[in-house]
Amino acid sequence: MDSLELLQALSDAPGVSGNEAAVRKIIREAIQDHVDEIRVDSLGNLIARKRPASSSAGLRVMVAAHMDEVGFMVVGIGSDGLLKFRSVGGIDARIVLSKTVRVGEDGVPGVIGIKPIHLTDYAEINSVPKIEDLVIDIGARGQEDAKKSVKAGDWAYFDTHFSHIGDLVKGKAFDDRAGCAVLAEILKEDYPFELYAAFTVQEELGLRGARVAAYDINPDVAFVLEGTIADDLPKDKDTSPTTEVGKGPAITFMDRSVIPDRRLIRLLVETAEANGIPYQFRRALGGGTDAGRIHLAREGIPSAVVSVPCRYIHSPAALLSPEDFNHTIQLMTHALKRLPDVWSDMEEKRPR
Incomplete structure (x- = not known):
């Protein structure tokens, strides 16, 4: 399958944090012919090793993207058969009302329910409901009927299907299936160093998988691939959107979890300009990525973050x-191939 078909398959797959198996299976099948080793660690990270094509630059490079998506977990089943649930990862309660979801291993269809507007008073209409006050309705006739299909502890995910909208594509979980698809694509090329691709788990719950993977791989340098926020819609006063869809990959210079290595930022910028690849900077300082854990592993790992801008992430439908x-894909492929040529100079400029 081509890169966009892979993105579609990954986007459509269920993979709420802690339940990434379906995503992992798709990735394994996509990359197995392009790497030398594949293994899954005890936490669920899929780690692929690609040996140097020829003489090695003596580098060990890690490129990471997380497999998990935000979603829900069933915490109880009422006597009426309605499912109580909690969010897994950061989800705005305003966007879940009346959305369709799939629940459990069998993907049981359901609807996130709320009281009809006809029965709602003014105060309720003008307030945001709490996730714990909502339910998932799977059409069960009661608790025992519901228990035939689902159970407490089951994951639930948005029932969204990949499609084209104008010049854009729509899907769920572009954070970070977009990064996963980019990483799978760059593995098709050869590099003059040892490359480790880490498809990590549980990023949405605190960058958990990346911490384990980085300690295990112990790379000299790391890159993190993400699907990041694009807040580029019209505003009365804001003239500095976070990122803009259609303006190229976004390079992070700081967020809440990491200040990326400026030498790697310079490599990315120079690579983009030398190859005529459009790029932008991620201008929001909030949020975090797997780089927040990776750069702190062992003695510290120089890290950088490159993202695909996405509108409406952490929602049922992103663009x-x-x-x-x-x-x-192009920026990362070219930058990785240039990395050995600039590494010695980067080492000389290492902060002391």
Whole structure:
């Protein structure tokens, strides 16, 4: 399958944090012919090793993207057969009302329910309901009927299907299936160093998988691939959106979890400009990525973050530009191939 078909398969797959098996299976099948080793660690990270094509630069490089998505977990079943649930990862309660979801291993269809507006008073209409006050309705006739299909502890995920909308594509979980698809694509190329691809788990719950993977791999340098926020819709006063869809991959210079290595940022910028690849900077300082854990592993690992801008992430339907997606693949491929040539100079400029 081509890169966009892979993105579609990954986006459509269920993979709430802690339940990444379906995503892991798709990735394994996509990359197995392009790497030398594949293994899954005890936490669930899929780690692929790609040996140097020829003489090695003596580098060990890690590129990471997380497999998990935000979603829900069933915490109880009422006597009426309605499912009580909690969010897994950061989800805005305003966007879940009346959304369709799939629950459990069998993907039981359900609807997130709320009291009809006809029965709602003014105060309720003008307030945001709490997740714990909502339910998932799977059409069960009661508790025992519901228990035939689902159980407490089951994951639930948005029932969204990949599609094209104008020049953009729509899907769920572009954070971070977009990064996973980019990483799978760059593995098709050869590099003059040892490359480790880490498809990590449980990023949405505190960057958990990345911490384990980075300690295990112990790379000299790391890159993290993400699907990041694009807040580029019209506003009365804001003239500095976080990122903009259609303006190329976004390079992070700081967020809440990491200050990326400026030498790697310079490598990315120079690579983009030398190859005519559009790029932008991620201008929001909030949020975090797997780089927040990776750069602190062992004695510290120089790290950088490159993202595909996405509108409406952490929601049932996000949008991204296929051009941004493809430009991210191009930028990372070219930057990785240039890395050995600039590494010795980067070492000389290491902060003391």
